Amino acid sequence: MQKPATNHPAFNACIDWHSSVHATWALLRYQRITADNQYEPLLMQILSAEKIQKELENFRNSPRFEMSYGRAWFLRLVIDYEKLFDSMTKKDFQVSELLKAMGDYMAESLLDYYESHGANPYLRNYSNPSWALLNLYHYAKHRNNLDWLNAIEDIVNKYFVTYKKPCSSEIKLNNDGFIAICENWAYLVAETGVLDQRQSLENYESWLKAFYEIEKATPLIETNNTYLKALNFSKSWAYKGIYNKTKNTKYLDLYREHMITRFRNQGWWSGNDYSVTHWVAQFGVYAYSLDYN
Numbered sequence: 001m002q003k004p005a006t007n008h009p010a011f012n013a014c015i016d017w018h019s020s021v022h023a024t025w026a027l028l029r030y031q032r033i034t035a036d037n038q039y040e041p042l043l044m045q046i047l048s049a050e051k052i053q054k055e056l057e058n059f060r061n062s063p064r065f066e067m068s069y070g071r072a073w074f075l076r077l078v079i080d081y082e083k084l085f086d087s088m089t090k091k092d093f094q095v096s097e098l099l100k101a102m103g104d105y106m107a108e109s110l111l112d113y114y115e116s117h118g119a120n121p122y123l124r125n126y127s128n129p130s131w132a133l134l135n136l137y138h139y140a141k142h143r144n145n146l147d148w149l150n151a152i153e154d155i156v157n158k159y160f161v162t163y164k165k166p167c168s169s170e171i172k173l174n175n176d177g178f179i180a181i182c183e184n185w186a187y188l189v190a191e192t193g194v195l196d197q198r199q200s201l202e203n204y205e206s207w208l209k210a211f212y213e214i215e216k217a218t219p220l221i222e223t224n225n226t227y228l229k230a231l232n233f234s235k236s237w238a239y240k241g242i243y244n245k246t247k248n249t250k251y252l253d254l255y256r257e258h259m260i261t262r263f264r265n266q267g268w269w270s271g272n273d274y275s276v277t278h279w280v281a282q283f284g285v286y287a288y289s290l291d292y293n
Helices: 017-034 040-046 049-061 069-085 093-117 129-143 146-159 181-192 204-211 227-246 249-264 273-277 280-288
Strands: none
Touching (some): 049 093, 069 093, 129 146, 129 181, 146 181, 181 204, 227 249
């Protein structure tokens, strides 16, 4: 985190912009969870007013850069920054305002993107809309922006509530890429609560039973595909989110099973910085700490 690898003003310490963003986010989330502030000086160095101003200017000049994956992670960073520091005495009011301005710009750009391009729930990895919309929804709730919330719910109603076949019949559940497609799709529908608002549809648990064949859900044990080394973590946070909605302990058990399986194989999240350390471990932090959203 202290050795620039790219030429981005603030988020330059990893091999790409979004990895540096979620690495910075992980330090913020770590401090929120543990109250250990040993990384705070580094965070202040990364998140300086001058650097964030330049990042914002760069994005305004590159309207499709990091659309949508990196922008989604940045919204998560802003949420955790504000929950960590704004609950105390603000460390730097100017930084807080710039992060808010950049977060709002990202939120508007993501909404505009999905409203104009639509959302294909089957897209994998960086293009997966469930992951982007989950973070956008959490950001809209954090901002208490009802217009954004309504717009996101409209997108979910239009593209995610209806489907042709059960998702786990269409997707090989352990070959999604690093974002679990079916699980995060189901988590998004749960989190937005769109089925609670549509009396003409069955409730969420009935929808989920038809959508997802839980008996097929098992952790990924072996792979040579670097992207798949994060899959169990992204399945884990989705299972925890679904459990929070349904209180069905089958999903809590799946969360625990996938987390334990991934932690036991340390080589999939620790060691080689280029392949796994710069990102997979941060997926684990998010899966472990979902309730801090």
